[in-house]
Amino acid sequence: MGLFQKFKDGLFKTHEKLTHEIKRIVTRSPRLTATSIEELEVALIGADLGMAMTSQIITAVKGAYETQGNGGVDILAVAQREVEKALANNKAELRKEPGLTVVSIVGVNGTGKTTTSAKLAHFVKAQGQTSILAACDTFRAAAVEQIKLWGERLNIPVVSGSHGADPAAIAHDAISAAISRKADYVFIDTAGRLHTKTNLMLELQKVHRVIGKKTPGAPHEVLLVLDATTGMNALNQAREFHKAVPLTGLVVTKLDGTSKGGMVVAIQKELGLPIKFIGLGEQADDLQPFDAKQFAEALFSEK
Ligand SMILES: Nc1nc2c(ncn2[C@@H]2O[C@H](COP(=O)(O)OP(=O)(O)OP(=O)(O)O)[C@@H](O)[C@H]2O)c(=O)[nH]1
Ligand SMILES: [Mg+2]
Numbered sequence: 001m002g003l004f005q006k007f008k009d010g011l012f013k014t015h016e017k018l019t020h021e022i023k024r025i026v027t028r029s030p031r032l033t034a035t036s037i038e039e040l041e042v043a044l045i046g047a048d049l050g051m052a053m054t055s056q057i058i059t060a061v062k063g064a065y066e067t068q069g070n071g072g073v074d075i076l077a078v079a080q081r082e083v084e085k086a087l088a089n090n091k092a093e094l095r096k097e098p099g100l101t102v103v104s105i106v107g108v109n110g111t112g113k114t115t116t117s118a119k120l121a122h123f124v125k126a127q128g129q130t131s132i133l134a135a136c137d138t139f140r141a142a143a144v145e146q147i148k149l150w151g152e153r154l155n156i157p158v159v160s161g162s163h164g165a166d167p168a169a170i171a172h173d174a175i176s177a178a179i180s181r182k183a184d185y186v187f188i189d190t191a192g193r194l195h196t197k198t199n200l201m202l203e204l205q206k207v208h209r210v211i212g213k214k215t216p217g218a219p220h221e222v223l224l225v226l227d228a229t230t231g232m233n234a235l236n237q238a239r240e241f242h243k244a245v246p247l248t249g250l251v252v253t254k255l256d257g258t259s260k261g262g263m264v265v266a267i268q269k270e271l272g273l274p275i276k277f278i279g280l281g282e283q284a285d286d287l288q289p290f291d292a293k294q295f296a297e298a299l300f301s302e303k
Contacts, residue, residue, distance in 0.1 A: 006288055007298035010280025014261030015299055018047050022075055032065045032073075040075070047259065047299075048231055049083075050266025057082045080300035083265055087292035091274045094124070094289070095220050095248070100178050102186045102211055102218035106204060106245065107225035108237055109192030112253035112279055114143065116225050117189040118150035119287035120277070124185050125156065126285075131185035134174030135160035136167035136207065139191040147189055154284060157181075167191065167203070168210040175214045188219070195240030204245055221248045223276060228255045231263055238271050251287075253279030261299065264290075 001009075008015070021043035029036045037058060044054040057079045064073045095101055103120065105113045114137065121131045133156055137143035144160045151158035159174035171188050178186045190207065193200035211218045224247050226234040234252075241247060250273050255261045268275050275290040297303070 003288065003291070004294050004297065006280060006286070007291070007294045010256045010278070010286065010288075011261050011295070011298040012256070013259040014047055014255070017259040018043060018079075018262075018299060019076060019302065021046070022079070026075060031070045032062065037062070044079070044262070047262035048266055049262030050269060052269050053083065053086055053262070053265050056086065076300045076302065080296045083299065084292050084296035086265060087268060087275075087295065090268055090290060090292055092276050092290040094120075094276060096129075096184070097217070097220055100175070100186065100215060100218075101184060101220050102175060102188065102215055103221040103223060104188045104190060104208060104211070104219040104245075105223050105225060105251075106190050106241060106247075107192065108194055111192070111225040111227040111230075112251075113137075113192065113225045114147050114150070114189050115282065116223075116251050116253060116277070116279065116287060117187040118147065118154060118156070119279070119284055120187050121150075121156040121185070122154050122284040123277075123287060123289075125154070129184035130181070131156060131187055132174055132178045132181070132183050133158045134171050134186055134188040136170050136174075136188050137191035138163055138165045138167055138170065143189075143191065168207045171207050171211050172214055175211065175218070179215075195237050195244070201241075201244040208245055221276075222246065223249050223251050224273075225251045225253055226267070228252050228261060228263055228279075229258045231258075231260055232266070234263065235267060235270055238267065238273065242271070242273070247273055249274045249276035251275075251277045251279065255279060256281050256286075264295065 025036050025039045060078050060082050105117045135144045135147045148158050161170045224241050280286045
């Protein structure tokens with residue numbers, strides 16, 4: 001399946017809702033009226049595109065009506081162009097160090113960290129690179145089994161410890177194993193934690209400190225996993241995590257399960273952190289590097 005088809009399938013719900021509503025507005029009134037502008041605003045905000053992006057699209061639509069007149073404006077095309085423009089500076093590449101690259105995967109409970117860690121290992125493998133998964137969620141009883149299962153399925157080695165073990169020690173062991181095997185990446189699957197729990201955030205800082213002592217400059221990537229179905233709550237999570245452990249990027253998961261996929265745009269604009277990957281389903285290859293052009297096209301294009 002091509003990349004665009006993946007984006008299109010994964011963003012289907014958001015696409016359907018947005019295009020359906022926008023086409024209805026245009027059908028009812030070919031002229032741009034105060035009411036149709038208001039309805040357009042509601043549709044865009046309803047997809048969680050955020051105030052700033054919504055205003056930018058409305059301004060562009062008004063401009064297009066002024067220059068092209070009624071009937072000549074394709075609102076979907078204007079919106080697509082504006083969204084693509086707004087995300088043009090998003091740097092999605094996963095960092096690659098000359099030696100080992102250590103990637104820490106963090107976030108609140110249930111956002112998709114373990115699944116994302118496994119999908120990332122699968123992603124770099126497809127590019128000819130090797131990795132090790134570090135099972136640093138020693139808190140939740142079934143967590144180690146879950147990541148081991150992924151490891152078996154994808155044929156990726158997993159370094160784990162016993163339930164309740166020190167996550168920093170497991171991260172340390174995983175890096176040792178990666179160095180001796182000359183692996184390209186270590187993906188550290190951390191336990192879910194609420195951004196409001198100080199002791200849990202301190203624990204995460206400790207994991208990162210230990211990693212940094214073992215490999216200078218590590219973790220090279222700290223990716224916050226956000227669940228798209230939680231909408232704008234994700235903004236708050238991101239701000240708090242960023243204060244505790246400086247983030248290098250975001251992964252937005254479960255976009256296939258929401259019609260509010262515009263939150264990707266709002267979050268990127270608001271935080272200025274790059275969206276590195278998006279989760280478009282539960283399978284290993286449903287994690288895709290974020291691509292502004294494909295994303296904007298998948299939201300608005302009728303192709
Ligand atoms: N539909 C869909 N489901 C996803 C996606 N990413 C993860 N999931 C599902 O979300 C659920 C939780 O995923 P996990 O990877 O266990 O989440 P976690 O953040 O590790 O959870 P904790 O370790 O308990 O904090 C699982 O059922 C995953 O299959 C996605 O992009 N799309
Ligand atoms: Mg997990």
